[in-house]
Structure formats: C-alpha cells, structure tokens
C-alpha cells in the first residue's frame with residue numbers, strides 16, 4: 156500500500172535558530188509525509204529526527220563568498236536550484252516549508268519554477284536580505300514577531316510566532332531532567348546566555364559587575380561560549396561558568412532574571428518561559444536585527460534593552476541590583492513576557508501548511 160499523505164519538503168539548515176522551529180512544526184504534521192533538505196556538514200545531520208529522510212545539496216558559501224566572484228556564485232546557485240528542482244520533481248513533493256537562511260534560496264526558486272506552494276518562516280523582527288528577496292515568490296511569509304510585516308511590503312504575511320522546543324513551555328517543567336548544578340533552592344539566580352557562540356563582550360561586563368550581585372545573595376550561572384580567553388578569571392562560590400549547556404530549558408525555568416543577547420530563538424524562549432530579561436543585542440547583527448528582536452519584549456516592559464557601546468559595568472551592576480531588590484517588578488516583567496508569547500506557534504505554522512499545501 157502506498158502512503159496517501161501529502162508530501163512536504165522542509166528546507167531548514169545551519170543553526171538551532173533555523174532547525175528547532177522547523178522540527179517543532181514537523182512534529183505537528185503527522186498527516187504529511189515529510190522529507191528534509193539541508194547541507195552535508197551542518198547541524199541538521201545531527202538534529203533532524205531519524206523519521207525524516209535528509210537530502211543534502213552543497214549551497215554553503217553562496218553567502219560567504221558574495222563579492223568575490225559573481226559568476227562562480229551564480230553557477231553554484233544555479234546548480235543548487237537544479238538539484239532542488241530534480242528532488243522536488245522526482246520526489247513528487249507538493250509544497251515546501253523553509254525557515255530561511257541560504258538553503259532557502261534554491262528551495263524557494265526551484266519550488267516556484269515548478270508552480271509549487273512555498274511557506275517561508277522568518278523569526279527575526281527585521282527580516283534578513285534573503286527573506287526580503289525571496290518573499291515575493293512565496294505563497295505566504297509566516298513571521299515570528301509582528302514588526303517584521305512592515306519590512307515586507309506587498310507580501311502576504313501571517314503572524315505565527317516562532318515555534319520553540321516543547322521543553323520551554325511552562326507545562327513541560329515537571330518532565331525535564333533536574334539541574335546537575337549545585338545551586339541552592341531559595342537563592343535568586345541570574346542566568347547569562349551568550350547564545351550558541353557565547354558573547355565575549357557580555358562576558359567581560361558580567362565579570363566586572365558580578366561582585367555586587369553576589370553580595371546581594373544572588374547566584375550566577377554564566378554560559379560563556381568557548382571563545383573567551385578570560386573565562387577562568389572569575390572564581391566565586393556563587394558563580395558557575397559553562398561554555399554551553401544542554402538542559403537550557405530547565406535552567407531558564409529556574410532563573411530569576413536572564414541577561415542575554417537577542418537572537419530570535421532566545422527572545423522567543425524567554426517569552427514562552429515568562430522570564431524577565433536584560434538584553435544586550437549583538438551590535439554587529441545584520442541591520443541591527445537583534446536590537447529590534449529585543450525591543451519586542453522591551454517595548455512592553457518585559458525586558459530592559461541596552462546597546463552594548465553605551466553600556467558600562469556600573470550601569471549593568473546598578474540596573475540588575477535594582478531588579479534583584481524588587482521581586483514584584485521581576486514577576487511583572489515575566490508576566491508581560493508571557494503575554495506576548497505565542498504558545499501554539501508550531502500548531503499555527505502547521506495549520507498554515509495545511510491550508511496552503513493541499
């Protein structure tokens with residue numbers, strides 16, 4: 156007996172920020188036969204669940220080498236489009252879902268050249284160049300933050316939020332493995348998240364500020380990344396430094412306050428987990444998109460947002476101390492964060508797929 160389900164190709168590749176939303180959505184689509192399009196040596200080879208067949212094409216470098224040799228870039232893109240077209244035709248796929256990034260270009264162009272519907276999800280408050288360029292060819296662009304719509308004039312956008320891994324939902328708390336970190340139960344915990352690569356400038360500010368927080372009774376868990384040469388320079392009984400932490404959802408649920416970069420994934424997870432935050436957006440992010448991500452929570456009073464060049468250790472010390480001394484304010488901020496969270500984002504995006512790929 157053949158499989159009578161509709162066939163959907165998901166093109167999602169690279170970082171957790173692109174893969175987690177796609178995986179969460181795929182889980183909501185058992186009524187579709189899903190296969191995956193990625194790149195041979197990226198995270199998808201580890202993260203994409205084994206029930207989805209993974210096809211890979213070589214598109215790495217298209218973005219990185221822009222400007223060096225237009226002919227070579229276009230040749231490579233043309234080859235990737237050709238491969239994606241072959242895959243879509245031979246696999247008899249009926250539509251494409253992509254979360255953007257460089258895999259999106261060949262996937263979207265190939266699908267449209269075959270007249271297939273495409274849903275593109277953009278998680279940032281300011282869509283990246285690839286999204287803006289490709290959006291006209293998409294049936295619809297699903298957006299993670301509402302402000303993104305105004306950067307996509309003439310494009311059909313639908314606000315779905317960004318799907319996150321289910322462990323960030325408050326309801327999942329009891330099902331998560333407990334923390335393997337020696338943090339006492341009743342102390343305030345400040346969690347610092349630099350993102351998948353860490354944030355050396357944030358690390359430095361935190362180390363300069365932490366003494367006053369320790370004195371106020373707080374513990375600090377500091378996710379530092381692995382590129383910081385000074386990571387050993389702070390030692391304190393209330394301080395734990397980690398390059399990366401796998402059980403981030405559990406740690407986030409335990410935190411009283413989170414200091415973080417403002418990648419779309421992190422901002423969304425904080426809203427879902429209803430956590431008060433201090434954002435220090437990456438100043439070099441394309442078109443300053445992290446600042447606008449941060450402002451989605453900042454504008455409602457759920458977070459404080461500081462621009463890195465203007466932020467001193469004195470200011471950070473003082474602002475965090477004042478929050479630590481005001482648990483009611485922290486609780487209010489967490490509530491405001493929760494108010495903008497889209498807890499059923501994966502279901503919404505899956506529903507959009509059902510409406511468009513049929």
Ligand SMILES: CC(=O)N[C@H]1[C@@H](OP(=O)(O)OP(=O)(O)OC[C@H]2O[C@@H](n3ccc(=O)[nH]c3=O)[C@H](O)[C@@H]2O)O[C@H](CO)[C@@H](O)[C@@H]1O
Pocket residue numbers: 170171172173175278279348349350351352378398399400401403417418419420421422424437440445448
């Ligand atoms: C440096 C950079 O350009 N980052 C971009 C990248 O973010 P990137 O994907 O790197 O970062 P995000 O903030 O979106 O997500 C980080 C993810 O890593 C997880 N995590 C982090 C640390 C840790 O120790 N353990 C752990 O599990 C977080 O829970 C989160 O799920 O894509 C995002 C979506 O397009 C953009 O908004 C970001 O600006």
